[in-house]
Amino acid sequence: MFTAVRNWYRRQPLTFKLSVSISICVFIGVVWLWIFLTEHSRPIIRSHMEGLARRPLQDVVKNLEATGWETESAAFTIKNTLKELSSTDVEMMRHLLHSAMQTLIHDESDAAHAWVYVFENEDVTTGKMYSATMNDGNFQFKSTKITDFYKLYPWFKAVPKEEAVFWSEPYIAESFDEKSPVITCLIPFKFVGSEKFDGLVAVSMDLNVLRKDIAKIEKNSIGRFWVISPQGRFIIHPDVNLQNITTIQEIAEKNKLPQLMKAYEDIQNQRDGSIEIPVSTVYDSAVMVLYAPIPDSKWGVGFVCSKKQFVGPLRDLQVKIVSFMLLWLAGLLFILHLIFRRSTKPLYDLSKVAIQYGEGNFEATLPENMPNDEIGAMNDAFHKMRDNLLQHIELVKKAAGEKQRAKSELEIAQKIQQSALPVEFPFHESFEVYAYMTAAKKVGGDFYDFFYTDDNHVAVVIADVSGKGIPAALYMMNAKALIRSTAKSGVSLTEVFGKVNNELCRGGGNLFVTAFMAVLDLRNGELHYVNAGHNPPCYHGKDGYKMMEVKRNIVLGGIENIVFSEEKLQMQEGDRMFLYTDGVNEAQNKAGEFYGNERMLEMLNRPLQSPYDVLLTIRNDVAEFAAGAEQSDDLTMLELVYCALPKGALTIKAEVRFIDKVLAYVEDDMAKNNIPAKQQSRIMVATEEIFSNIAQYAYHSHGLVRIYSYIDDGSYHLCFTDNGVAYNPQERKTPDLTGSAEQRDIGGLGIYLVKEMTDNVEYKRDKERNILDISVKI
Amino acid sequence: MEYKVEKNGDKAICTVMGRIDTNSAPELLEAVDFTDLKEMVYDLSDVDYVFSAGLRVFLQAQKIMNANGGKLKLINVQPSVKEIFEIVGFTNIMDIE
Numbered sequence A: 001m002f003t004a005v006r007n008w009y010r011r012q013p014l015t016f017k018l019s020v021s022i023s024i025c026v027f028i029g030v031v032w033l034w035i036f037l038t039e040h041s042r043p044i045i046r047s048h049m050e051g052l053a054r055r056p057l058q059d060v061v062k063n064l065e066a067t068g069w070e071t072e073s074a075a076f077t078i079k080n081t082l083k084e085l086s087s088t089d090v091e092m093m094r095h096l097l098h099s100a101m102q103t104l105i106h107d108e109s110d111a112a113h114a115w116v117y118v119f120e121n122e123d124v125t126t127g128k129m130y131s132a133t134m135n136d137g138n139f140q141f142k143s144t145k146i147t148d149f150y151k152l153y154p155w156f157k158a159v160p161k162e163e164a165v166f167w168s169e170p171y172i173a174e175s176f177d178e179k180s181p182v183i184t185c186l187i188p189f190k191f192v193g194s195e196k197f198d199g200l201v202a203v204s205m206d207l208n209v210l211r212k213d214i215a216k217i218e219k220n221s222i223g224r225f226w227v228i229s230p231q232g233r234f235i236i237h238p239d240v241n242l243q244n245i246t247t248i249q250e251i252a253e254k255n256k257l258p259q260l261m262k263a264y265e266d267i268q269n270q271r272d273g274s275i276e277i278p279v280s281t282v283y284d285s286a287v288m289v290l291y292a293p294i295p296d297s298k299w300g301v302g303f304v305c306s307k308k309q310f311v312g313p314l315r316d317l318q319v320k321i322v323s324f325m326l327l328w329l330a331g332l333l334f335i336l337h338l339i340f341r342r343s344t345k346p347l348y349d350l351s352k353v354a355i356q357y358g359e360g361n362f363e364a365t366l367p368e369n370m371p372n373d374e375i376g377a378m379n380d381a382f383h384k385m386r387d388n389l390l391q392h393i394e395l396v397k398k399a400a401g402e403k404q405r406a407k408s409e410l411e412i413a414q415k416i417q418q419s420a421l422p423v424e425f426p427f428h429e430s431f432e433v434y435a436y437m438t439a440a441k442k443v444g445g446d447f448y449d450f451f452y453t454d455d456n457h458v459a460v461v462i463a464d465v466s467g468k469g470i471p472a473a474l475y476m477m478n479a480k481a482l483i484r485s486t487a488k489s490g491v492s493l494t495e496v497f498g499k500v501n502n503e504l505c506r507g508g509g510n511l512f513v514t515a516f517m518a519v520l521d522l523r524n525g526e527l528h529y530v531n532a533g534h535n536p537p538c539y540h541g542k543d544g545y546k547m548m549e550v551k552r553n554i555v556l557g558g559i560e561n562i563v564f565s566e567e568k569l570q571m572q573e574g575d576r577m578f579l580y581t582d583g584v585n586e587a588q589n590k591a592g593e594f595y596g597n598e599r600m601l602e603m604l605n606r607p608l609q610s611p612y613d614v615l616l617t618i619r620n621d622v623a624e625f626a627a628g629a630e631q632s633d634d635l636t637m638l639e640l641v642y643c644a645l646p647k648g649a650l651t652i653k654a655e656v657r658f659i660d661k662v663l664a665y666v667e668d669d670m671a672k673n674n675i676p677a678k679q680q681s682r683i684m685v686a687t688e689e690i691f692s693n694i695a696q697y698a699y700h701s702h703g704l705v706r707i708y709s710y711i712d713d714g715s716y717h718l719c720f721t722d723n724g725v726a727y728n729p730q731e732r733k734t735p736d737l738t739g740s741a742e743q744r745d746i747g748g749l750g751i752y753l754v755k756e757m758t759d760n761v762e763y764k765r766d767k768e769r770n771i772l773d774i775s776v777k778i
Numbered sequence B: 001m002e003y004k005v006e007k008n009g010d011k012a013i014c015t016v017m018g019r020i021d022t023n024s025a026p027e028l029l030e031a032v033d034f035t036d037l038k039e040m041v042y043d044l045s046d047v048d049y050v051f052s053a054g055l056r057v058f059l060q061a062q063k064i065m066n067a068n069g070g071k072l073k074l075i076n077v078q079p080s081v082k083e084i085f086e087i088v089g090f091t092n093i094m095d096i097e
Helices: A002-011 A014-082 A090-104 A154-158 A207-219 A248-254 A258-268 A307-358 A374-419 A469-486 A493-506 A597-604 A611-626 A656-672 A677-697 A749-757 B025-031 B052-068 B079-087
Strands: A111-119 A127-135 A138-146 A171-173 A180-189 A199-206 A224-228 A234-236 A273-277 A287-293 A300-306 A431-438 A446-454 A457-465 A513-521 A526-532 A538-541 A544-547 A566-570 A576-580 A635-642 A650-653 A704-712 A715-722 A760-766 A769-777 B002-008 B011-020 B039-050 B071-075
Touching (some): A180 A207, A207 A224, A431 A446, A431 A457, A446 A469, A446 A635, A457 A469, A469 A493, A469 A513, A513 A576, A513 A635, A597 A611, A611 A635, B039 B052, B039 B079
Parallel strands (some): B039 B071
Antiparallel strands (some): A111 A127, A111 A199, A180 A199, A273 A287, A287 A300, A446 A457
C-alpha cells in the first residue's frame, strides 16, 4: 500500500510535488497554530470570563454582607442598649426594638422580626421572650413567658454563652404572616450591672428578601448563585429543593466531588477561588464554580455557570481562525501552482530538447529567454553538453573507423588462414586424418596440412607462425606453400625443412614458424618425422597416448643453413599420432594458469573416443578450463591414424546414405571371388544390417567404416572396422519371434538376421576400434 | 528402390522394385495412405532384398491393417526374400505368397 502510494507520488509532476510539500508544511503550521491558540488563549479568556463572572458574585457578596451587617448591627444596637437597662424596663425594650426594626425596613413590603430572650435561671430553662414584629408598617410587641427554652428552640443549645455573634441555621419562622425561611443573628447580652449573660438578642433576616435580591442580580448574569451558611448548608441554591436542607459537604460526598470540599474549606478560611465540576446536576454539563467568602464571616457565595459560556467564545474564535487559514491555504496553493508551472516550463522545454539529442538530432534548438537562475544554468550546461557531444561524436566516428579497419584486417587474416586449411578429410584404406582449428581473435598464424607426396606416402604438418594479423597470415600461407612444393616424392624431411628454412630466411622480416611434419608410408606404416621447434606430438601405441621423445631442432625462418634431424618410427595397425599447437597446452584461464600437458594427456586417454571425438573432447575441455577467459592463441589439432589393411578394402564415411556404395562394393567383391548366389544374398543382408547399424550408432559426429574381405579355410570373411563406441552384437538377445503382429517388437531384427544369415560372427575390440568379422562357408 | 501404388476403393496394390533398405524403407511406409483401407497388397516380384528396415515396414503395415480390420498380402515373394521372412517368423503372422 505504502509502496503503491510512493510510486504514484513519484510519477507526479514536479509542480504537484512542490505544491503538496508546501501544503503539508502549511497545514502542519495551521494545526500548530490551532493548538497554540487553544493552549494560550484558554487561560486568558478564562480569566477574562472569570472576571466577568466575579462581578455579579461580588455584588451578591456585597448584598449579603450589607444585609448581614444590617441585621448584625441591629442586634448589636439592641445588645448595647440593653447593657444600660435592667430587666424590668419593658417599655424601654419595646422602644428599643421598634427603633431597631426601623433600621431594617427599607420599603413597606419588608418585614422584620426581633426578640429579646431573658433567662431566669442559669440553666436557661425558663424565662421571658419579648418579640417585636414589623410587617407592612405595623409594629407589634408582646412578651411571653417561656417555661422551657430548649424545648421551644432546640437550637438554642448550640448558641455559645459568650459575647459573640451567632447565626442560626435557616428555619421557618411561623411568626411571619407568610411562612418564610429566616436565619437569625443571635448575641448574648447582659443587663446593667450584671456579671453573667442574662439572655439573647435575636434579629432575624428574611431569606425570601435576600433571594429576591439575588434573583435580580442573576437576571443580568450568566450563571446562578448559591449561598452557604458557616455550617455549609445551602441557604440559597439554584435547585430550590436543596435549599435549607442539604449541605455542601453532603453533595461533595454523595457526588464524589472533593473540589466542593475545597471550596468549602476556602470559604471557611476567607479565601475565594474557582473549581470545575465535570457534570453538574443543575446544568447537565460541565460547570465552573466561582466562590467567595463573605468578609469577616464564615458564609460563602458561589456562582455556577456552564463551562460552555467560558470556552464557547474561544471555540468561535478558533473556528474563524482555522477557516481563514484554510481559505488562505487554498489561495496559496493556487498561486504556488501557477508559480511552479511557470518555473518548470523551461525544464519541460529542456527535456524535449534532451530527447531529441538522445535520438541524435543535435539540430534541435535550445529554448531562448531562459531565466537567469538554476534553470538558466542548466540551459547553459545543455549548450556545453551539445557542443562536447558533437566533438565527442566526431572523435568516436574517427576511432570507430580506425577500429573497423583493424577489425577488417583481422578478419582478412582469419579468412586467409581458414581458406588455406584443407577441410575435406581424405579416406584411404590405410590411414585416417582429422584436424580441427579455432582461431583466436587477434592471431592468425596457426595452420595444419595433409597431402599425398605420392601414391604411397601421405604427409601431415602442423605449424605455428609467430606474430599476428595479416603479416602472420601471409607468412603462414608462404610457409605452407613452400612445404607443399618442397615435399616431393623421394625428398627427405631434412631436405624439405632445410630448403623451406632457407627460403623463409631469405624472405627477411622478423617472423618465424615452429612446425612438425610427418610422412607415413601407407605400404608398411613407416613414419618419418621432423620437428622445427614445435611441441612434441602425443603418440597412441599399445597403452594409450604418451608424449613423444622428439628432437626439437630450431624454428623455421630463424637462421639459414640449419640441418634439421629427421627421425622415424614404425606405426602398428590402429596407432594414432596427435599433433597440436600451444593454443592447447598453453591455454590460460582467468587466473593465468596453463592448461598443461598433463590435463591434455588425461583427456586424450579418456576411453571410447574415436579419432575425431578426441579432437572435440580436447576443444571442449580447453573451453571449460578457460571458462570465459578470452582465447589468446589459435587452437589447432591434427590426428593421424594408421590402419594396415589388405589392399582392396573399402573406407567410407559411416553415413546411411552410403549404403548403396557399400552393398555395391560387397556385391562386386563376392562376384570376383565366385561366391555362390545363395551365400551372396545372405552376405548382402548381413552387410546392410551391420553398416546401417554402425552408421546410425557408432559415432557422435564424423567417422569412417572400413570393409575388407578374405578367404580362409573354405569360408568367405567380411570384416567391418570402425573407431566408434564399443558394440558387441554377440551380446544382443534373440528377439521374440512368436506371437501376433501386435505382440512383435518392431526393432531388434537386424542383428538376429546377421547371425541367422551367416555361419559365424566374431567381434573384438582393439585400440579403441570395433572389428566385426562375419563369414559364410563356400 | 522404386515403387508404384494403385488404389481402388478400399483396396491398394503397391508394386515395389529393387532393395528395401534402411534408406528407402521409411519412404515405402509413407507411400500408402492406410486410412479406411481394407486390403493392402505388396507385390514383391522385383524385390531382390528385404532388410530389417523393410521387415519393420511390413510389420508396421500388418499392425495398421489389423487395426483397420483389413488384411495384408505379400505376393510374388522371391525365395531369397521369403527365407528372410521365415527366419524372423513373419510367415506366421503375414499372408505371404
